[in-house]
Amino acid sequence: MLLAARELLAVRTPLDAELMVSDMLGAWWGRRLRGGDVEQILGEGLVDYAAKAGTPAALTLLVSVAYLGTARQAAKAEGAALALMESDVARPQWADRVGAVKPAGCYVSRDVYGDQDTVVCTFAYNGQDTHALVLVVDYNMGGMARDAWVSSQVDKLIEQAGQEAAGNPLLRFEEIEPQQARALLEFAMKATDAAQGRKAPKLVSDSYSAYHAFARARLKALPPGRMRPEPAHTEAPYSKDRRAMLAAEFLASDAAENLSDPSAASRCTDHIIDYGCDQDFGRPMRVSPTKCETFLLDWLPRKVLLSHAEQDAMPHVLSAWVRFAGPRIGLPDQGVRATLDAVWEATARFTEAYRDPATFGLDPSLVRRLLPDGDLSALARRAFAFPILRGRRGSTDLDLLNPGDEADRRILLEIDHADELSRPDLEEHLAWHEEIARRLWVGDPPQLWEAAERLIDLGHDRHDVLHVLIEIAERIGDHPDELAAALDDIADIPDEPPL
Helix, strand or coil, X not given: CCCHHHXXXXXXXXXXXXXXXXHHHHHHCCCCECCECHHHXXXXXHHHHXXXXXXXXXXXXXXXXXXXXXXXXXXXXXXXXXXXXXXCCCCCHHHHHCCXXXXXXXXXXXECCCCEEEEEEEEEECCEEEEEEEEEEEHHHCCEEXXXXXXXXXXXXXXXXXXXXXXXXXXXXXXXXXXXXXXXXXXXXXXXXXXXXXXXXXXXXXXXXHXXXXXXXXXXXXXXXXXXXXXXXXXXXXXXXXXXXXXXXXXXXXXXXXXXXXXXXXXXXXXXXXXXHHHXXXXXXXXXXXXXXXXXXXXXXXXXXXXXXXXXXXXXXXXXXXXXXXXXXXXXXXXXXXXXXXXXXXXXXXXXXXXXXXXXXCCHHHHHXXXXXXXXXXXXXXXXXXXXXXXXXXXXXHHHCXXXXXXXXXXXXXXXXXXXXXXXXXXXXXXXXXXXXXXXXXXXCHHHHHHHHHHHHCCCCHHHHHHHHHHHHHHHCCCHHHHHHHHHHCCCCCCCCCC
């Protein structure tokens, strides 16, 4: 990277230099290293190496990192750059202008569905080199920033966005306050960082990492404010009673009059409302083609245990919900029709995407014991935590024990350790197994099951995997961030796993 930094000496503007260094810093964005923080080991390591090199290219790189890096990287880079300047190391003329920008205007292009915001923030260096930072925020993915780029053709970009909105009744383009843009984009970038930290599948564009550092630094040039970072039309939190009232209003409406199974329709309605409240910033009434497809084909198959009647009813209830909610939120008829078409097209795929655990040969009564909350995503980790759930052990009928109950959970774990009754530390050992089982039951932290899955895939025995998880939890104690990082670092079990 220091060799590549020689190119910085040939660029003509601070903007070009900032974009080059942002691309360099993005090389490791979102990645993890075993045994340490990637920004500390690579980012700060690069700063230390450049400081020792003491070349003009190194100084130019340090000046740019002082603006674009993390807080720790920036502080170290600034100190190292000042030391090299005092030693009369040469630097380009533009180096003094790095980061010296002022905001010129902020705009947002929104679709009427509320799916996505494209935010445009414009900046200039003392009236020169005007440029626009563009970030795309996706509210169907938790409000995360999914794409970013920079354009120097600011007037053309804004003109095009305005023309597109003028010719499309499903688009809106407007100027917004810089404070609002900063709050919205900082929220979105934090959501993206959190998703990458959970080792989620790659959810961002290929170019996002290259512009991440640049965007993070540019947002600091916008004035701070206390404006709401949530998407437009975010509502107050829905209480349990308010959700029930909304469901009752829908089921009594003309839109729901043709639903043939009232009981299944009621349960499906609850899932639709819960999804909108819990996954879409408290917006159960918001409907769109993308939101409905995500709900049917992604969220439901992963998260909710539906009965056969509910599986059959869900697409029909969702269509009725679109007809009920769309006009109430002011969605144009064209948008309602497009959303209904999307639900219809997704219906056939829903029957393929949704997998009833009973199709895998699991007894429905067993599934109900493991999923009393209907959280389908928890099935595998709970079955791993409690492999012995049926039959009799002495006078104990395992079919009557509830793994979600603390007392019954202890009995199940004692039976799982029936061949270790003579070990002197059995009580303490069982207590740790209870703690791991409790965490697996609720999925906290999510890295616990992710680590277990990796070790299982490598062919390791279940009990050895549990013992490794216990050893890490016992060693780290009550430090959630450290525990999550340690679990992420697990790649295999040592030759002699802890007992």
